[in-house]
Amino acid sequence: MNELDQLYQQVILDHSKRRIGSPLVETTEGLLHGESHQHNPICGDQIRVRVELDDQEHFTSMSWEGDGCSISMASASVLAEMLPELTKEEFLGKRDYFREMMRSKGNFQPDEEVLEDAAAFVGVSKFPARVKCAMLAWVAAEVAMHEARK
Amino acid sequence: MYPLPNRPVTILCHGLSGIHDNYSEDHVHTMTGQPEALEALTAGEVERIKADFEILEHQVNGVDVVYLDSGATSQKPRCVYEAEQHYYENANAAVHRGAHSLAVEATEIYEEAREKVAKFIGARTNELVWTANATEALNLISYSMSNASLGRGGEAAARFRLGPGDEILTTELEHHANLIPWQELAFRTGATLRYVPVTEDGALRYELLDELVTEKTKLVAFTHVSNVLGTITDTQKFVDAARKVGALTVLDGCQSVPHLPVDVKALDVDFMAFSGHKMLGPTGIGALYGREELLNAMPPFLTGGSMITVVDMEHAEYMPSPQRFEAGTQRIAQTHGLATAVSYLDEIGMGRIAAWEEHLGAMLYEGISKIEGVRVFGPADAQRIGTVPFEVIGVHPHDVGQYLDSRGIAVRVGHHCAQPLHRALGVNSTTRASTYLYNTEEDIKALLEALSSVREYFGV
Numbered sequence: 207m208n209e210l211d212q213l214y215q216q217v218i219l220d221h222s223k224r225r226i227g228s229p230l231v232e233t234t235e236g237l238l239h240g241e242s243h244q245h246n247p248i249c250g251d252q253i254r255v256r257v258e259l260d261d262q263e264h265f266t267s268m269s270w271e272g273d274g275c276s277i278s279m280a281s282a283s284v285l286a287e288m289l290p291e292l293t294k295e296e297f298l299g300k301r302d303y304f305r306e307m308m309r310s311k312g313n314f315q316p317d318e319e320v321l322e323d324a325a326a327f328v329g330v331s332k333f334p335a336r337v338k339c340a341m342l343a344w345v346a347a348e349v350a351m352h353e354a355r356k
Numbered sequence: 357m358y359p360l361p362n363r364p365v366t367i368l369c370h371g372l373s374g375i376h377d378n379y380s381e382d383h384v385h386t387m388t389g390q391p392e393a394l395e396a397l398t399a400g401e402v403e404r405i406k407a408d409f410e411i412l413e414h415q416v417n418g419v420d421v422v423y424l425d426s427g428a429t430s431q432k433p434r435c436v437y438e439a440e441q442h443y444y445e446n447a448n449a450a451v452h453r454g455a456h457s458l459a460v461e462a463t464e465i466y467e468e469a470r471e472k473v474a475k476f477i478g479a480r481t482n483e484l485v486w487t488a489n490a491t492e493a494l495n496l497i498s499y500s501m502s503n504a505s506l507g508r509g510g511e512a513a514a515r516f517r518l519g520p521g522d523e524i525l526t527t528e529l530e531h532h533a534n535l536i537p538w539q540e541l542a543f544r545t546g547a548t549l550r551y552v553p554v555t556e557d558g559a560l561r562y563e564l565l566d567e568l569v570t571e572k573t574k575l576v577a578f579t580h581v582s583n584v585l586g587t588i589t590d591t592q593k594f595v596d597a598a599r600k601v602g603a604l605t606v607l608d609g610c611q612s613v614p615h616l617p618v619d620v621k622a623l624d625v626d627f628m629a630f631s632g633h634k635m636l637g638p639t640g641i642g643a644l645y646g647r648e649e650l651l652n653a654m655p656p657f658l659t660g661g662s663m664i665t666v667v668d669m670e671h672a673e674y675m676p677s678p679q680r681f682e683a684g685t686q687r688i689a690q691t692h693g694l695a696t697a698v699s700y701l702d703e704i705g706m707g708r709i710a711a712w713e714e715h716l717g718a719m720l721y722e723g724i725s726k727i728e729g730v731r732v733f734g735p736a737d738a739q740r741i742g743t744v745p746f747e748v749i750g751v752h753p754h755d756v757g758q759y760l761d762s763r764g765i766a767v768r769v770g771h772h773c774a775q776p777l778h779r780a781l782g783v784n785s786t787t788r789a790s791t792y793l794y795n796t797e798e799d800i801k802a803l804l805e806a807l808s809s810v811r812e813y814f815g816v
Contacts, residue, residue, distance in 0.1 A: 209417075210762040214755075219815055249754050249770045250784045273784055275754035276814065339754065 212329030213336070214276065221323065222276035227286025230256050231269040240354030244346040246338055251278050255346035257289065259354050265289045265297065268347060275339050277330060282343035284323045294351060300324075301344050308337045394707035396715050399797065405704065406794045408433040419764035422799045427583055427743050427790030428768050429633045430614060432697070436636055439696035440689040451688055452662055452679070466688050469695035470678070476698045477609075477628070477645060478619030485644040485651065485678040486691060490610045491533040493629035493644035494577075496681060497606060498537035499657040501575070502544045509655035515574075515604070516654055520546035523572040525603075527552040527560060528780050531583045531773040534608040534629075538577055547574070554780050558585045559735040562593045569597040575604045580612035580628075584772045584788065585734035586717060586743025588616070595624050604650070610634060614792070615713055615741045617706040620645050636701065637694035641687050651677030658683040701793075709793045713742040716791045716800055720744040723804040724789075729811045733781055742791030745772075748807065750816035753787040759813055760787075763806045 233239040238259040245252045251274030258266045268289040270282050289297065304324055307314045312332040316325035330340045397405070406412050409431045414421055423431060443465060449458035451466045467481075474484040487493040503509065504516035518524070524538045528551050542549040550568055553561050569576065576598040581588050591607065598605045607628040612618055614635035620628050627650070632641040646654070656663060656674055660683040665673040674680045701709065717740045724732050724746050733745045748756050757769035768788045771778045778784060789803055 208762070210759065213758065214814070223815075250775070250778075251754070252784075275752040277754075279752075333758070336754075336758070 209329070209332055213333055215326045215329060217323050217326040218280040219276060221280035221283035224283055225279060226283040227267075227269050228282070229269065229271045230254065231267070234258060234266075236356075237266060238354040238356055240350040240352065242346045242349035242353060244342055244349070246274070246278075246342060248338070249275070251275060251339065251342060253278065253282055253342055253346050255282070255343060255350050257347055257350045257354060259294070259351070263294045265292050265294075265351075270343065270346070272343075274342070275336075277327075277336050277339040278342045281324070281327065281340045282346075284327075285343050285347055288322055288324065289347065297347070297351065301348060304344060305341065307331055308340055394705065394711050396711035397704070397708050397793065401704075402712065402794065402796050406796065408435070408700075409794055410434055412794060416764045416766070417762055422763075422765040422802045424789040424791060424795065424799060424803060425766045425768050426614075426634070426792035426795075427586075427611065427772075427788060429639070430636050430792050431794065432636055432638070432693075433700055435700060436638065436693045436697050440638060440693045443689045443692045448689075450685055462688055465692050466686065469691035472695040473643060473691075473698050474645075476702065477613060477630075478621045479645045480648060482677055483620075483645055483648050483651065485646065485681040486686060487629075487642045487644055487681075488640055488687070489633070489642035490608065490629040490631040491537075491642075493642055494533055494537045494606070494608070496644055496657045497627055497629075497646075497654075498541040500654045500681075502541055503655040503657070505545045509653065512653040513655050515602075518542075518545040518547040518574055521572060522547040522574045523570070524549050524575045524577070525551065525568055525573050526577045527579065528554045528776050529558070529560060529582045529585070529589075529774075530577075530579055530608065530777075531610070532775070533610070533773065534577055534579060534606075535776070538575075548572075552578075554777065555735070556780070556782065557735045558582070558587070558733060558777065558781055559738065560589065562590060565593055565597040569601055569603065571601050573598070573601055573603045575606065577606040577608070579608040579610075580618070581610075581615065581741055581743075582734075582774075582777070583611050583743070584745050584774050584777055584786065585738070586611070586740040586745075586790070587734055587738040588612070588740060591623055591625070599624075609645075611741065611743070616710045626650055632690065632694040632697070635694075636697035638690045641690035641694050644681070646677070648677065651681070656680050656683070660684050662686075704793065710741075712793060713791055713795075714740075716795055716797070717742040717744065719797065719800045720789055720791070720803070723800065724807065727804065727808050729816070730807055733783075733786060742795065743788065744790075745786040745788040746807075747783060747786055748810050748816075751810055751814045753785045755814060756787045756807075756810055759810050760803070760806055763802070765803055765806055767803075 241256045243254045253272035255270045257268045268286045308331050310331045316328050318325045327340050330336050411431050447461040449462040451463040471481045474481045501516045504513040505518050526538050578594050605625045607625040609628045609630040613630040628645040633639040663680050663683045721744050729749045731747050753769040770785045
């Protein structure tokens with residue numbers, strides 16, 4: 207596989223079209239919910255992420271809307287699929303692992319058990335200009351989590 | 357005695373020999389700054405020019421680089437950085453101070469550069485102020501005007517004063533460098549910022565000028581060539597409207613000075629800003645043109661050493677233009693590099709360069725328009741340089757740029773520092789191809805070929 211094909215793996219192209227979790231959904235009564243709008247001023251990509259958590263600090267849902275490249279949109283889709291049922295701590299652990307992979311410049315063997323479809327983003331780490339695209343939804347989800355209130 | 361070598365003022369690149377046109381010192385410009393109808397460069401000449409650019413011989417991602425991002429920054433011929441190196445090796449010293457031979461030599465190089473670049477745009481030598489880039493040049497006007505508005509410069513600076521009720525006019529076409537300094541000036545002085553809108557195609561709505569330019573208008577700032585659309589402004593319409601009410605005119609020449617013959621006197625503007633790095637020169641050097649009487653009346657922006665005559669602990673007297681705007685140690689090597697770039701462009705002839713780029717621009721516009729699923733932006737009937745923005749339907753510009761990069765093709769993606777224009781066009785971002793004198797027809801064909809397979813790659 208050439209570098210471009212590693213970047214645009216089929217999983218990523220599929221997610222960029224399926225956009226799991228998009229558009230935004232109304233919040234559910236009784237749950238904690240938080241929202242974050244993130245913007246990449248370099249390319250103009252933007253995303254609004256809404257997360258919901260129950261009283262035991264488990265994510266129950268993530269929904270989002272955004273405008274951006276296939277990498278940023280696919281990353282949001284993958285995260286929206288993965289997030290429900292994770293605890294805050296589990297999410298932060300995966301976030302750290304994902305970020306470590308993004309900073310690896312391609313020297314990384316991702317554990318698919320941990321990252322599921324997000325493992326496909328390993329090819330992005332060879333393109334430093336695209337790392338921000340892949341991180342955008344993760345950053346938004348984390349800010350939304352910290353903002354979460356009833 | 358220092359072993360001073362022959363002066364490094366003209367180091368011409370070998371590829372140029374034999375390329376001449378009839379565009380010389382007494383060239384004629386039309387009032388809109390358009391090039392005379394000159395014969396375009398030939399393909400053979402472009403190949404020889406290209407050979408002067410080391411970087412264009414390199415490979416990117418295993419393929420020959422096709423550089424179509426000169427709107428962002430141009431590549432530099434060897435003679436430009438060799439001139440800088442030559443300066444550092446043979447004449448480096450602080451200018452306008454020191455009695456030693458190196459200082460004298462450096463000062464001469466610095467001022468000869470000014471003379472050469474001023475002549476290139478049809479200005480007098482003392483009408484050209486060195487700045488870091490066009491952005492700084494535009495900010496210089498903005499901050500000098502707010503200083504005047506605070507009363508600095510006395511009665512001589514009265515025409516630069518702004519206050520509540522006054523208006524600044526710009527356009528929706530501008531890149532942020534010719535927008536934000538005026539927004540800030542309006543905030544600082546209480547003046548109101550207005551703008552000439554564009555149509556949904558991105559054409560300036562000149563018919564609104566009569567309504568928008570009134571007795572309240574004190575300054576009209578507009579671009580000569582759109583950095584996104586590549587379209588050439590009818591500057592005469594702006595100048596006429598501004599003159600009627602006595603407003604100052606500021607022309608953004610970032611995308612015109614590198615690509616078209618430009619004569620500030622024929623254009624009849626009061627100020628013009630441009631950048632060196634977009635016209636084969638080094639980064640870190642740009643210039644502001646201003647009418648002599650205006651520059652001498654305007655209070656300075658940056659202050660400090662080198663711009664004063666008499667200083668005591670309470671106040672200072674300032675030098676006339678251009679020194680009054682050149683505080684501190686200046687970018688001497690860069691001015692020399694830019695002057696060398698100007699010599700290079702002059703020897704080829706701006707009229708012939710413009711004709712070649714008009715040809716490349718038409719190839720781009722027509723070629724991209726024909727590709728299924730790809731849409732070009734900008735009015736179809738406009739005069740344009742070799743700059744064309746487009747959208748591949750269903751594929752984000754960032755992904756388009758990445759795909760093109762894998763084939764060695766460098767283009768710009770994003771909002772190109774012109775968010776309001778993109779909003780007017782109804783998109784967040786575009787992909788932009790922009791040419792220069794070293795681009796060949798093969799470069800354009802490579803782009804067109806690659807573009808026709810983008811949608812298939814992304815499964816659209």
